[in-house]
Amino acid sequence: MxxxxxxxxxxxxxxxxxxxxxxxxxxxxxxxxxxxxxxxxxxxxxxxxxxxxxxxxxxxxxxxxxxxxxxxxNNKDIVQSSLVVYIIPLILFVVTCIISNLITDNEPLIILFSVSALLIGSVIAKLLSAILYPANSLNKMISTK
Incomplete structure (x- = not known):
């Protein structure tokens, strides 16, 4: 907690x-x-x-x-939201890096594809977090004492 x-x-x-x-x-x-x-x-x-x-x-x-x-x-809510925000862009970055490395040996192109995938992953994570955690749901996650 x-x-x-x-x-x-x-x-x-x-x-x-x-x-x-x-x-x-x-x-x-x-x-x-x-x-x-x-x-x-x-x-x-x-x-x-x-x-x-x-x-x-x-x-x-x-x-x-x-x-x-x-x-x-709750710790569960912190872990779930962290997974959405960090893991999705990271997985897209790594997968794109591996695939583009298999397709071409042009290093600047590999970097461009990988960074583009990272940015796209960030946008996906933002959209997904807005769907999973709308602003009014934060009130259910946070309690006062």
């Missing part, structure tokens, strides 16, 4: 249904490492500001603006 803490920044009501907007701040792991002063990646991470992400979810009784909530995501 993945846990993330967020802050409610807005409560809205649309067509009689309340929803909340939750702000989560992504922090670089390099900022918390004990060796970050001696590491080049840690120095760069200090210069980059934390990212803010907004998630809209259904209102639950007791939610208030500026109140901290904990978001919980």
């Amino acid at each position: 993945l846990k993330e803490t967020g802050r409610i920044i807005e409560i809205t009501e649309i067509n009689g249904e309340k929803s909340v907007t939750v702000e989560c701040i992504s922090k670089s792991a390099c900022k918390s490492c004990s060796s970050n002063d001696n590491c080049g990646v840690g120095v760069v991470a200090k210069g980059i500001s934390d990212k803010s992400h907004h998630i809209s979810m259904p209102y639950k009784e007791g939610m208030e603006v500026n109140k901290q909530i904990e978001l919980l995501v």
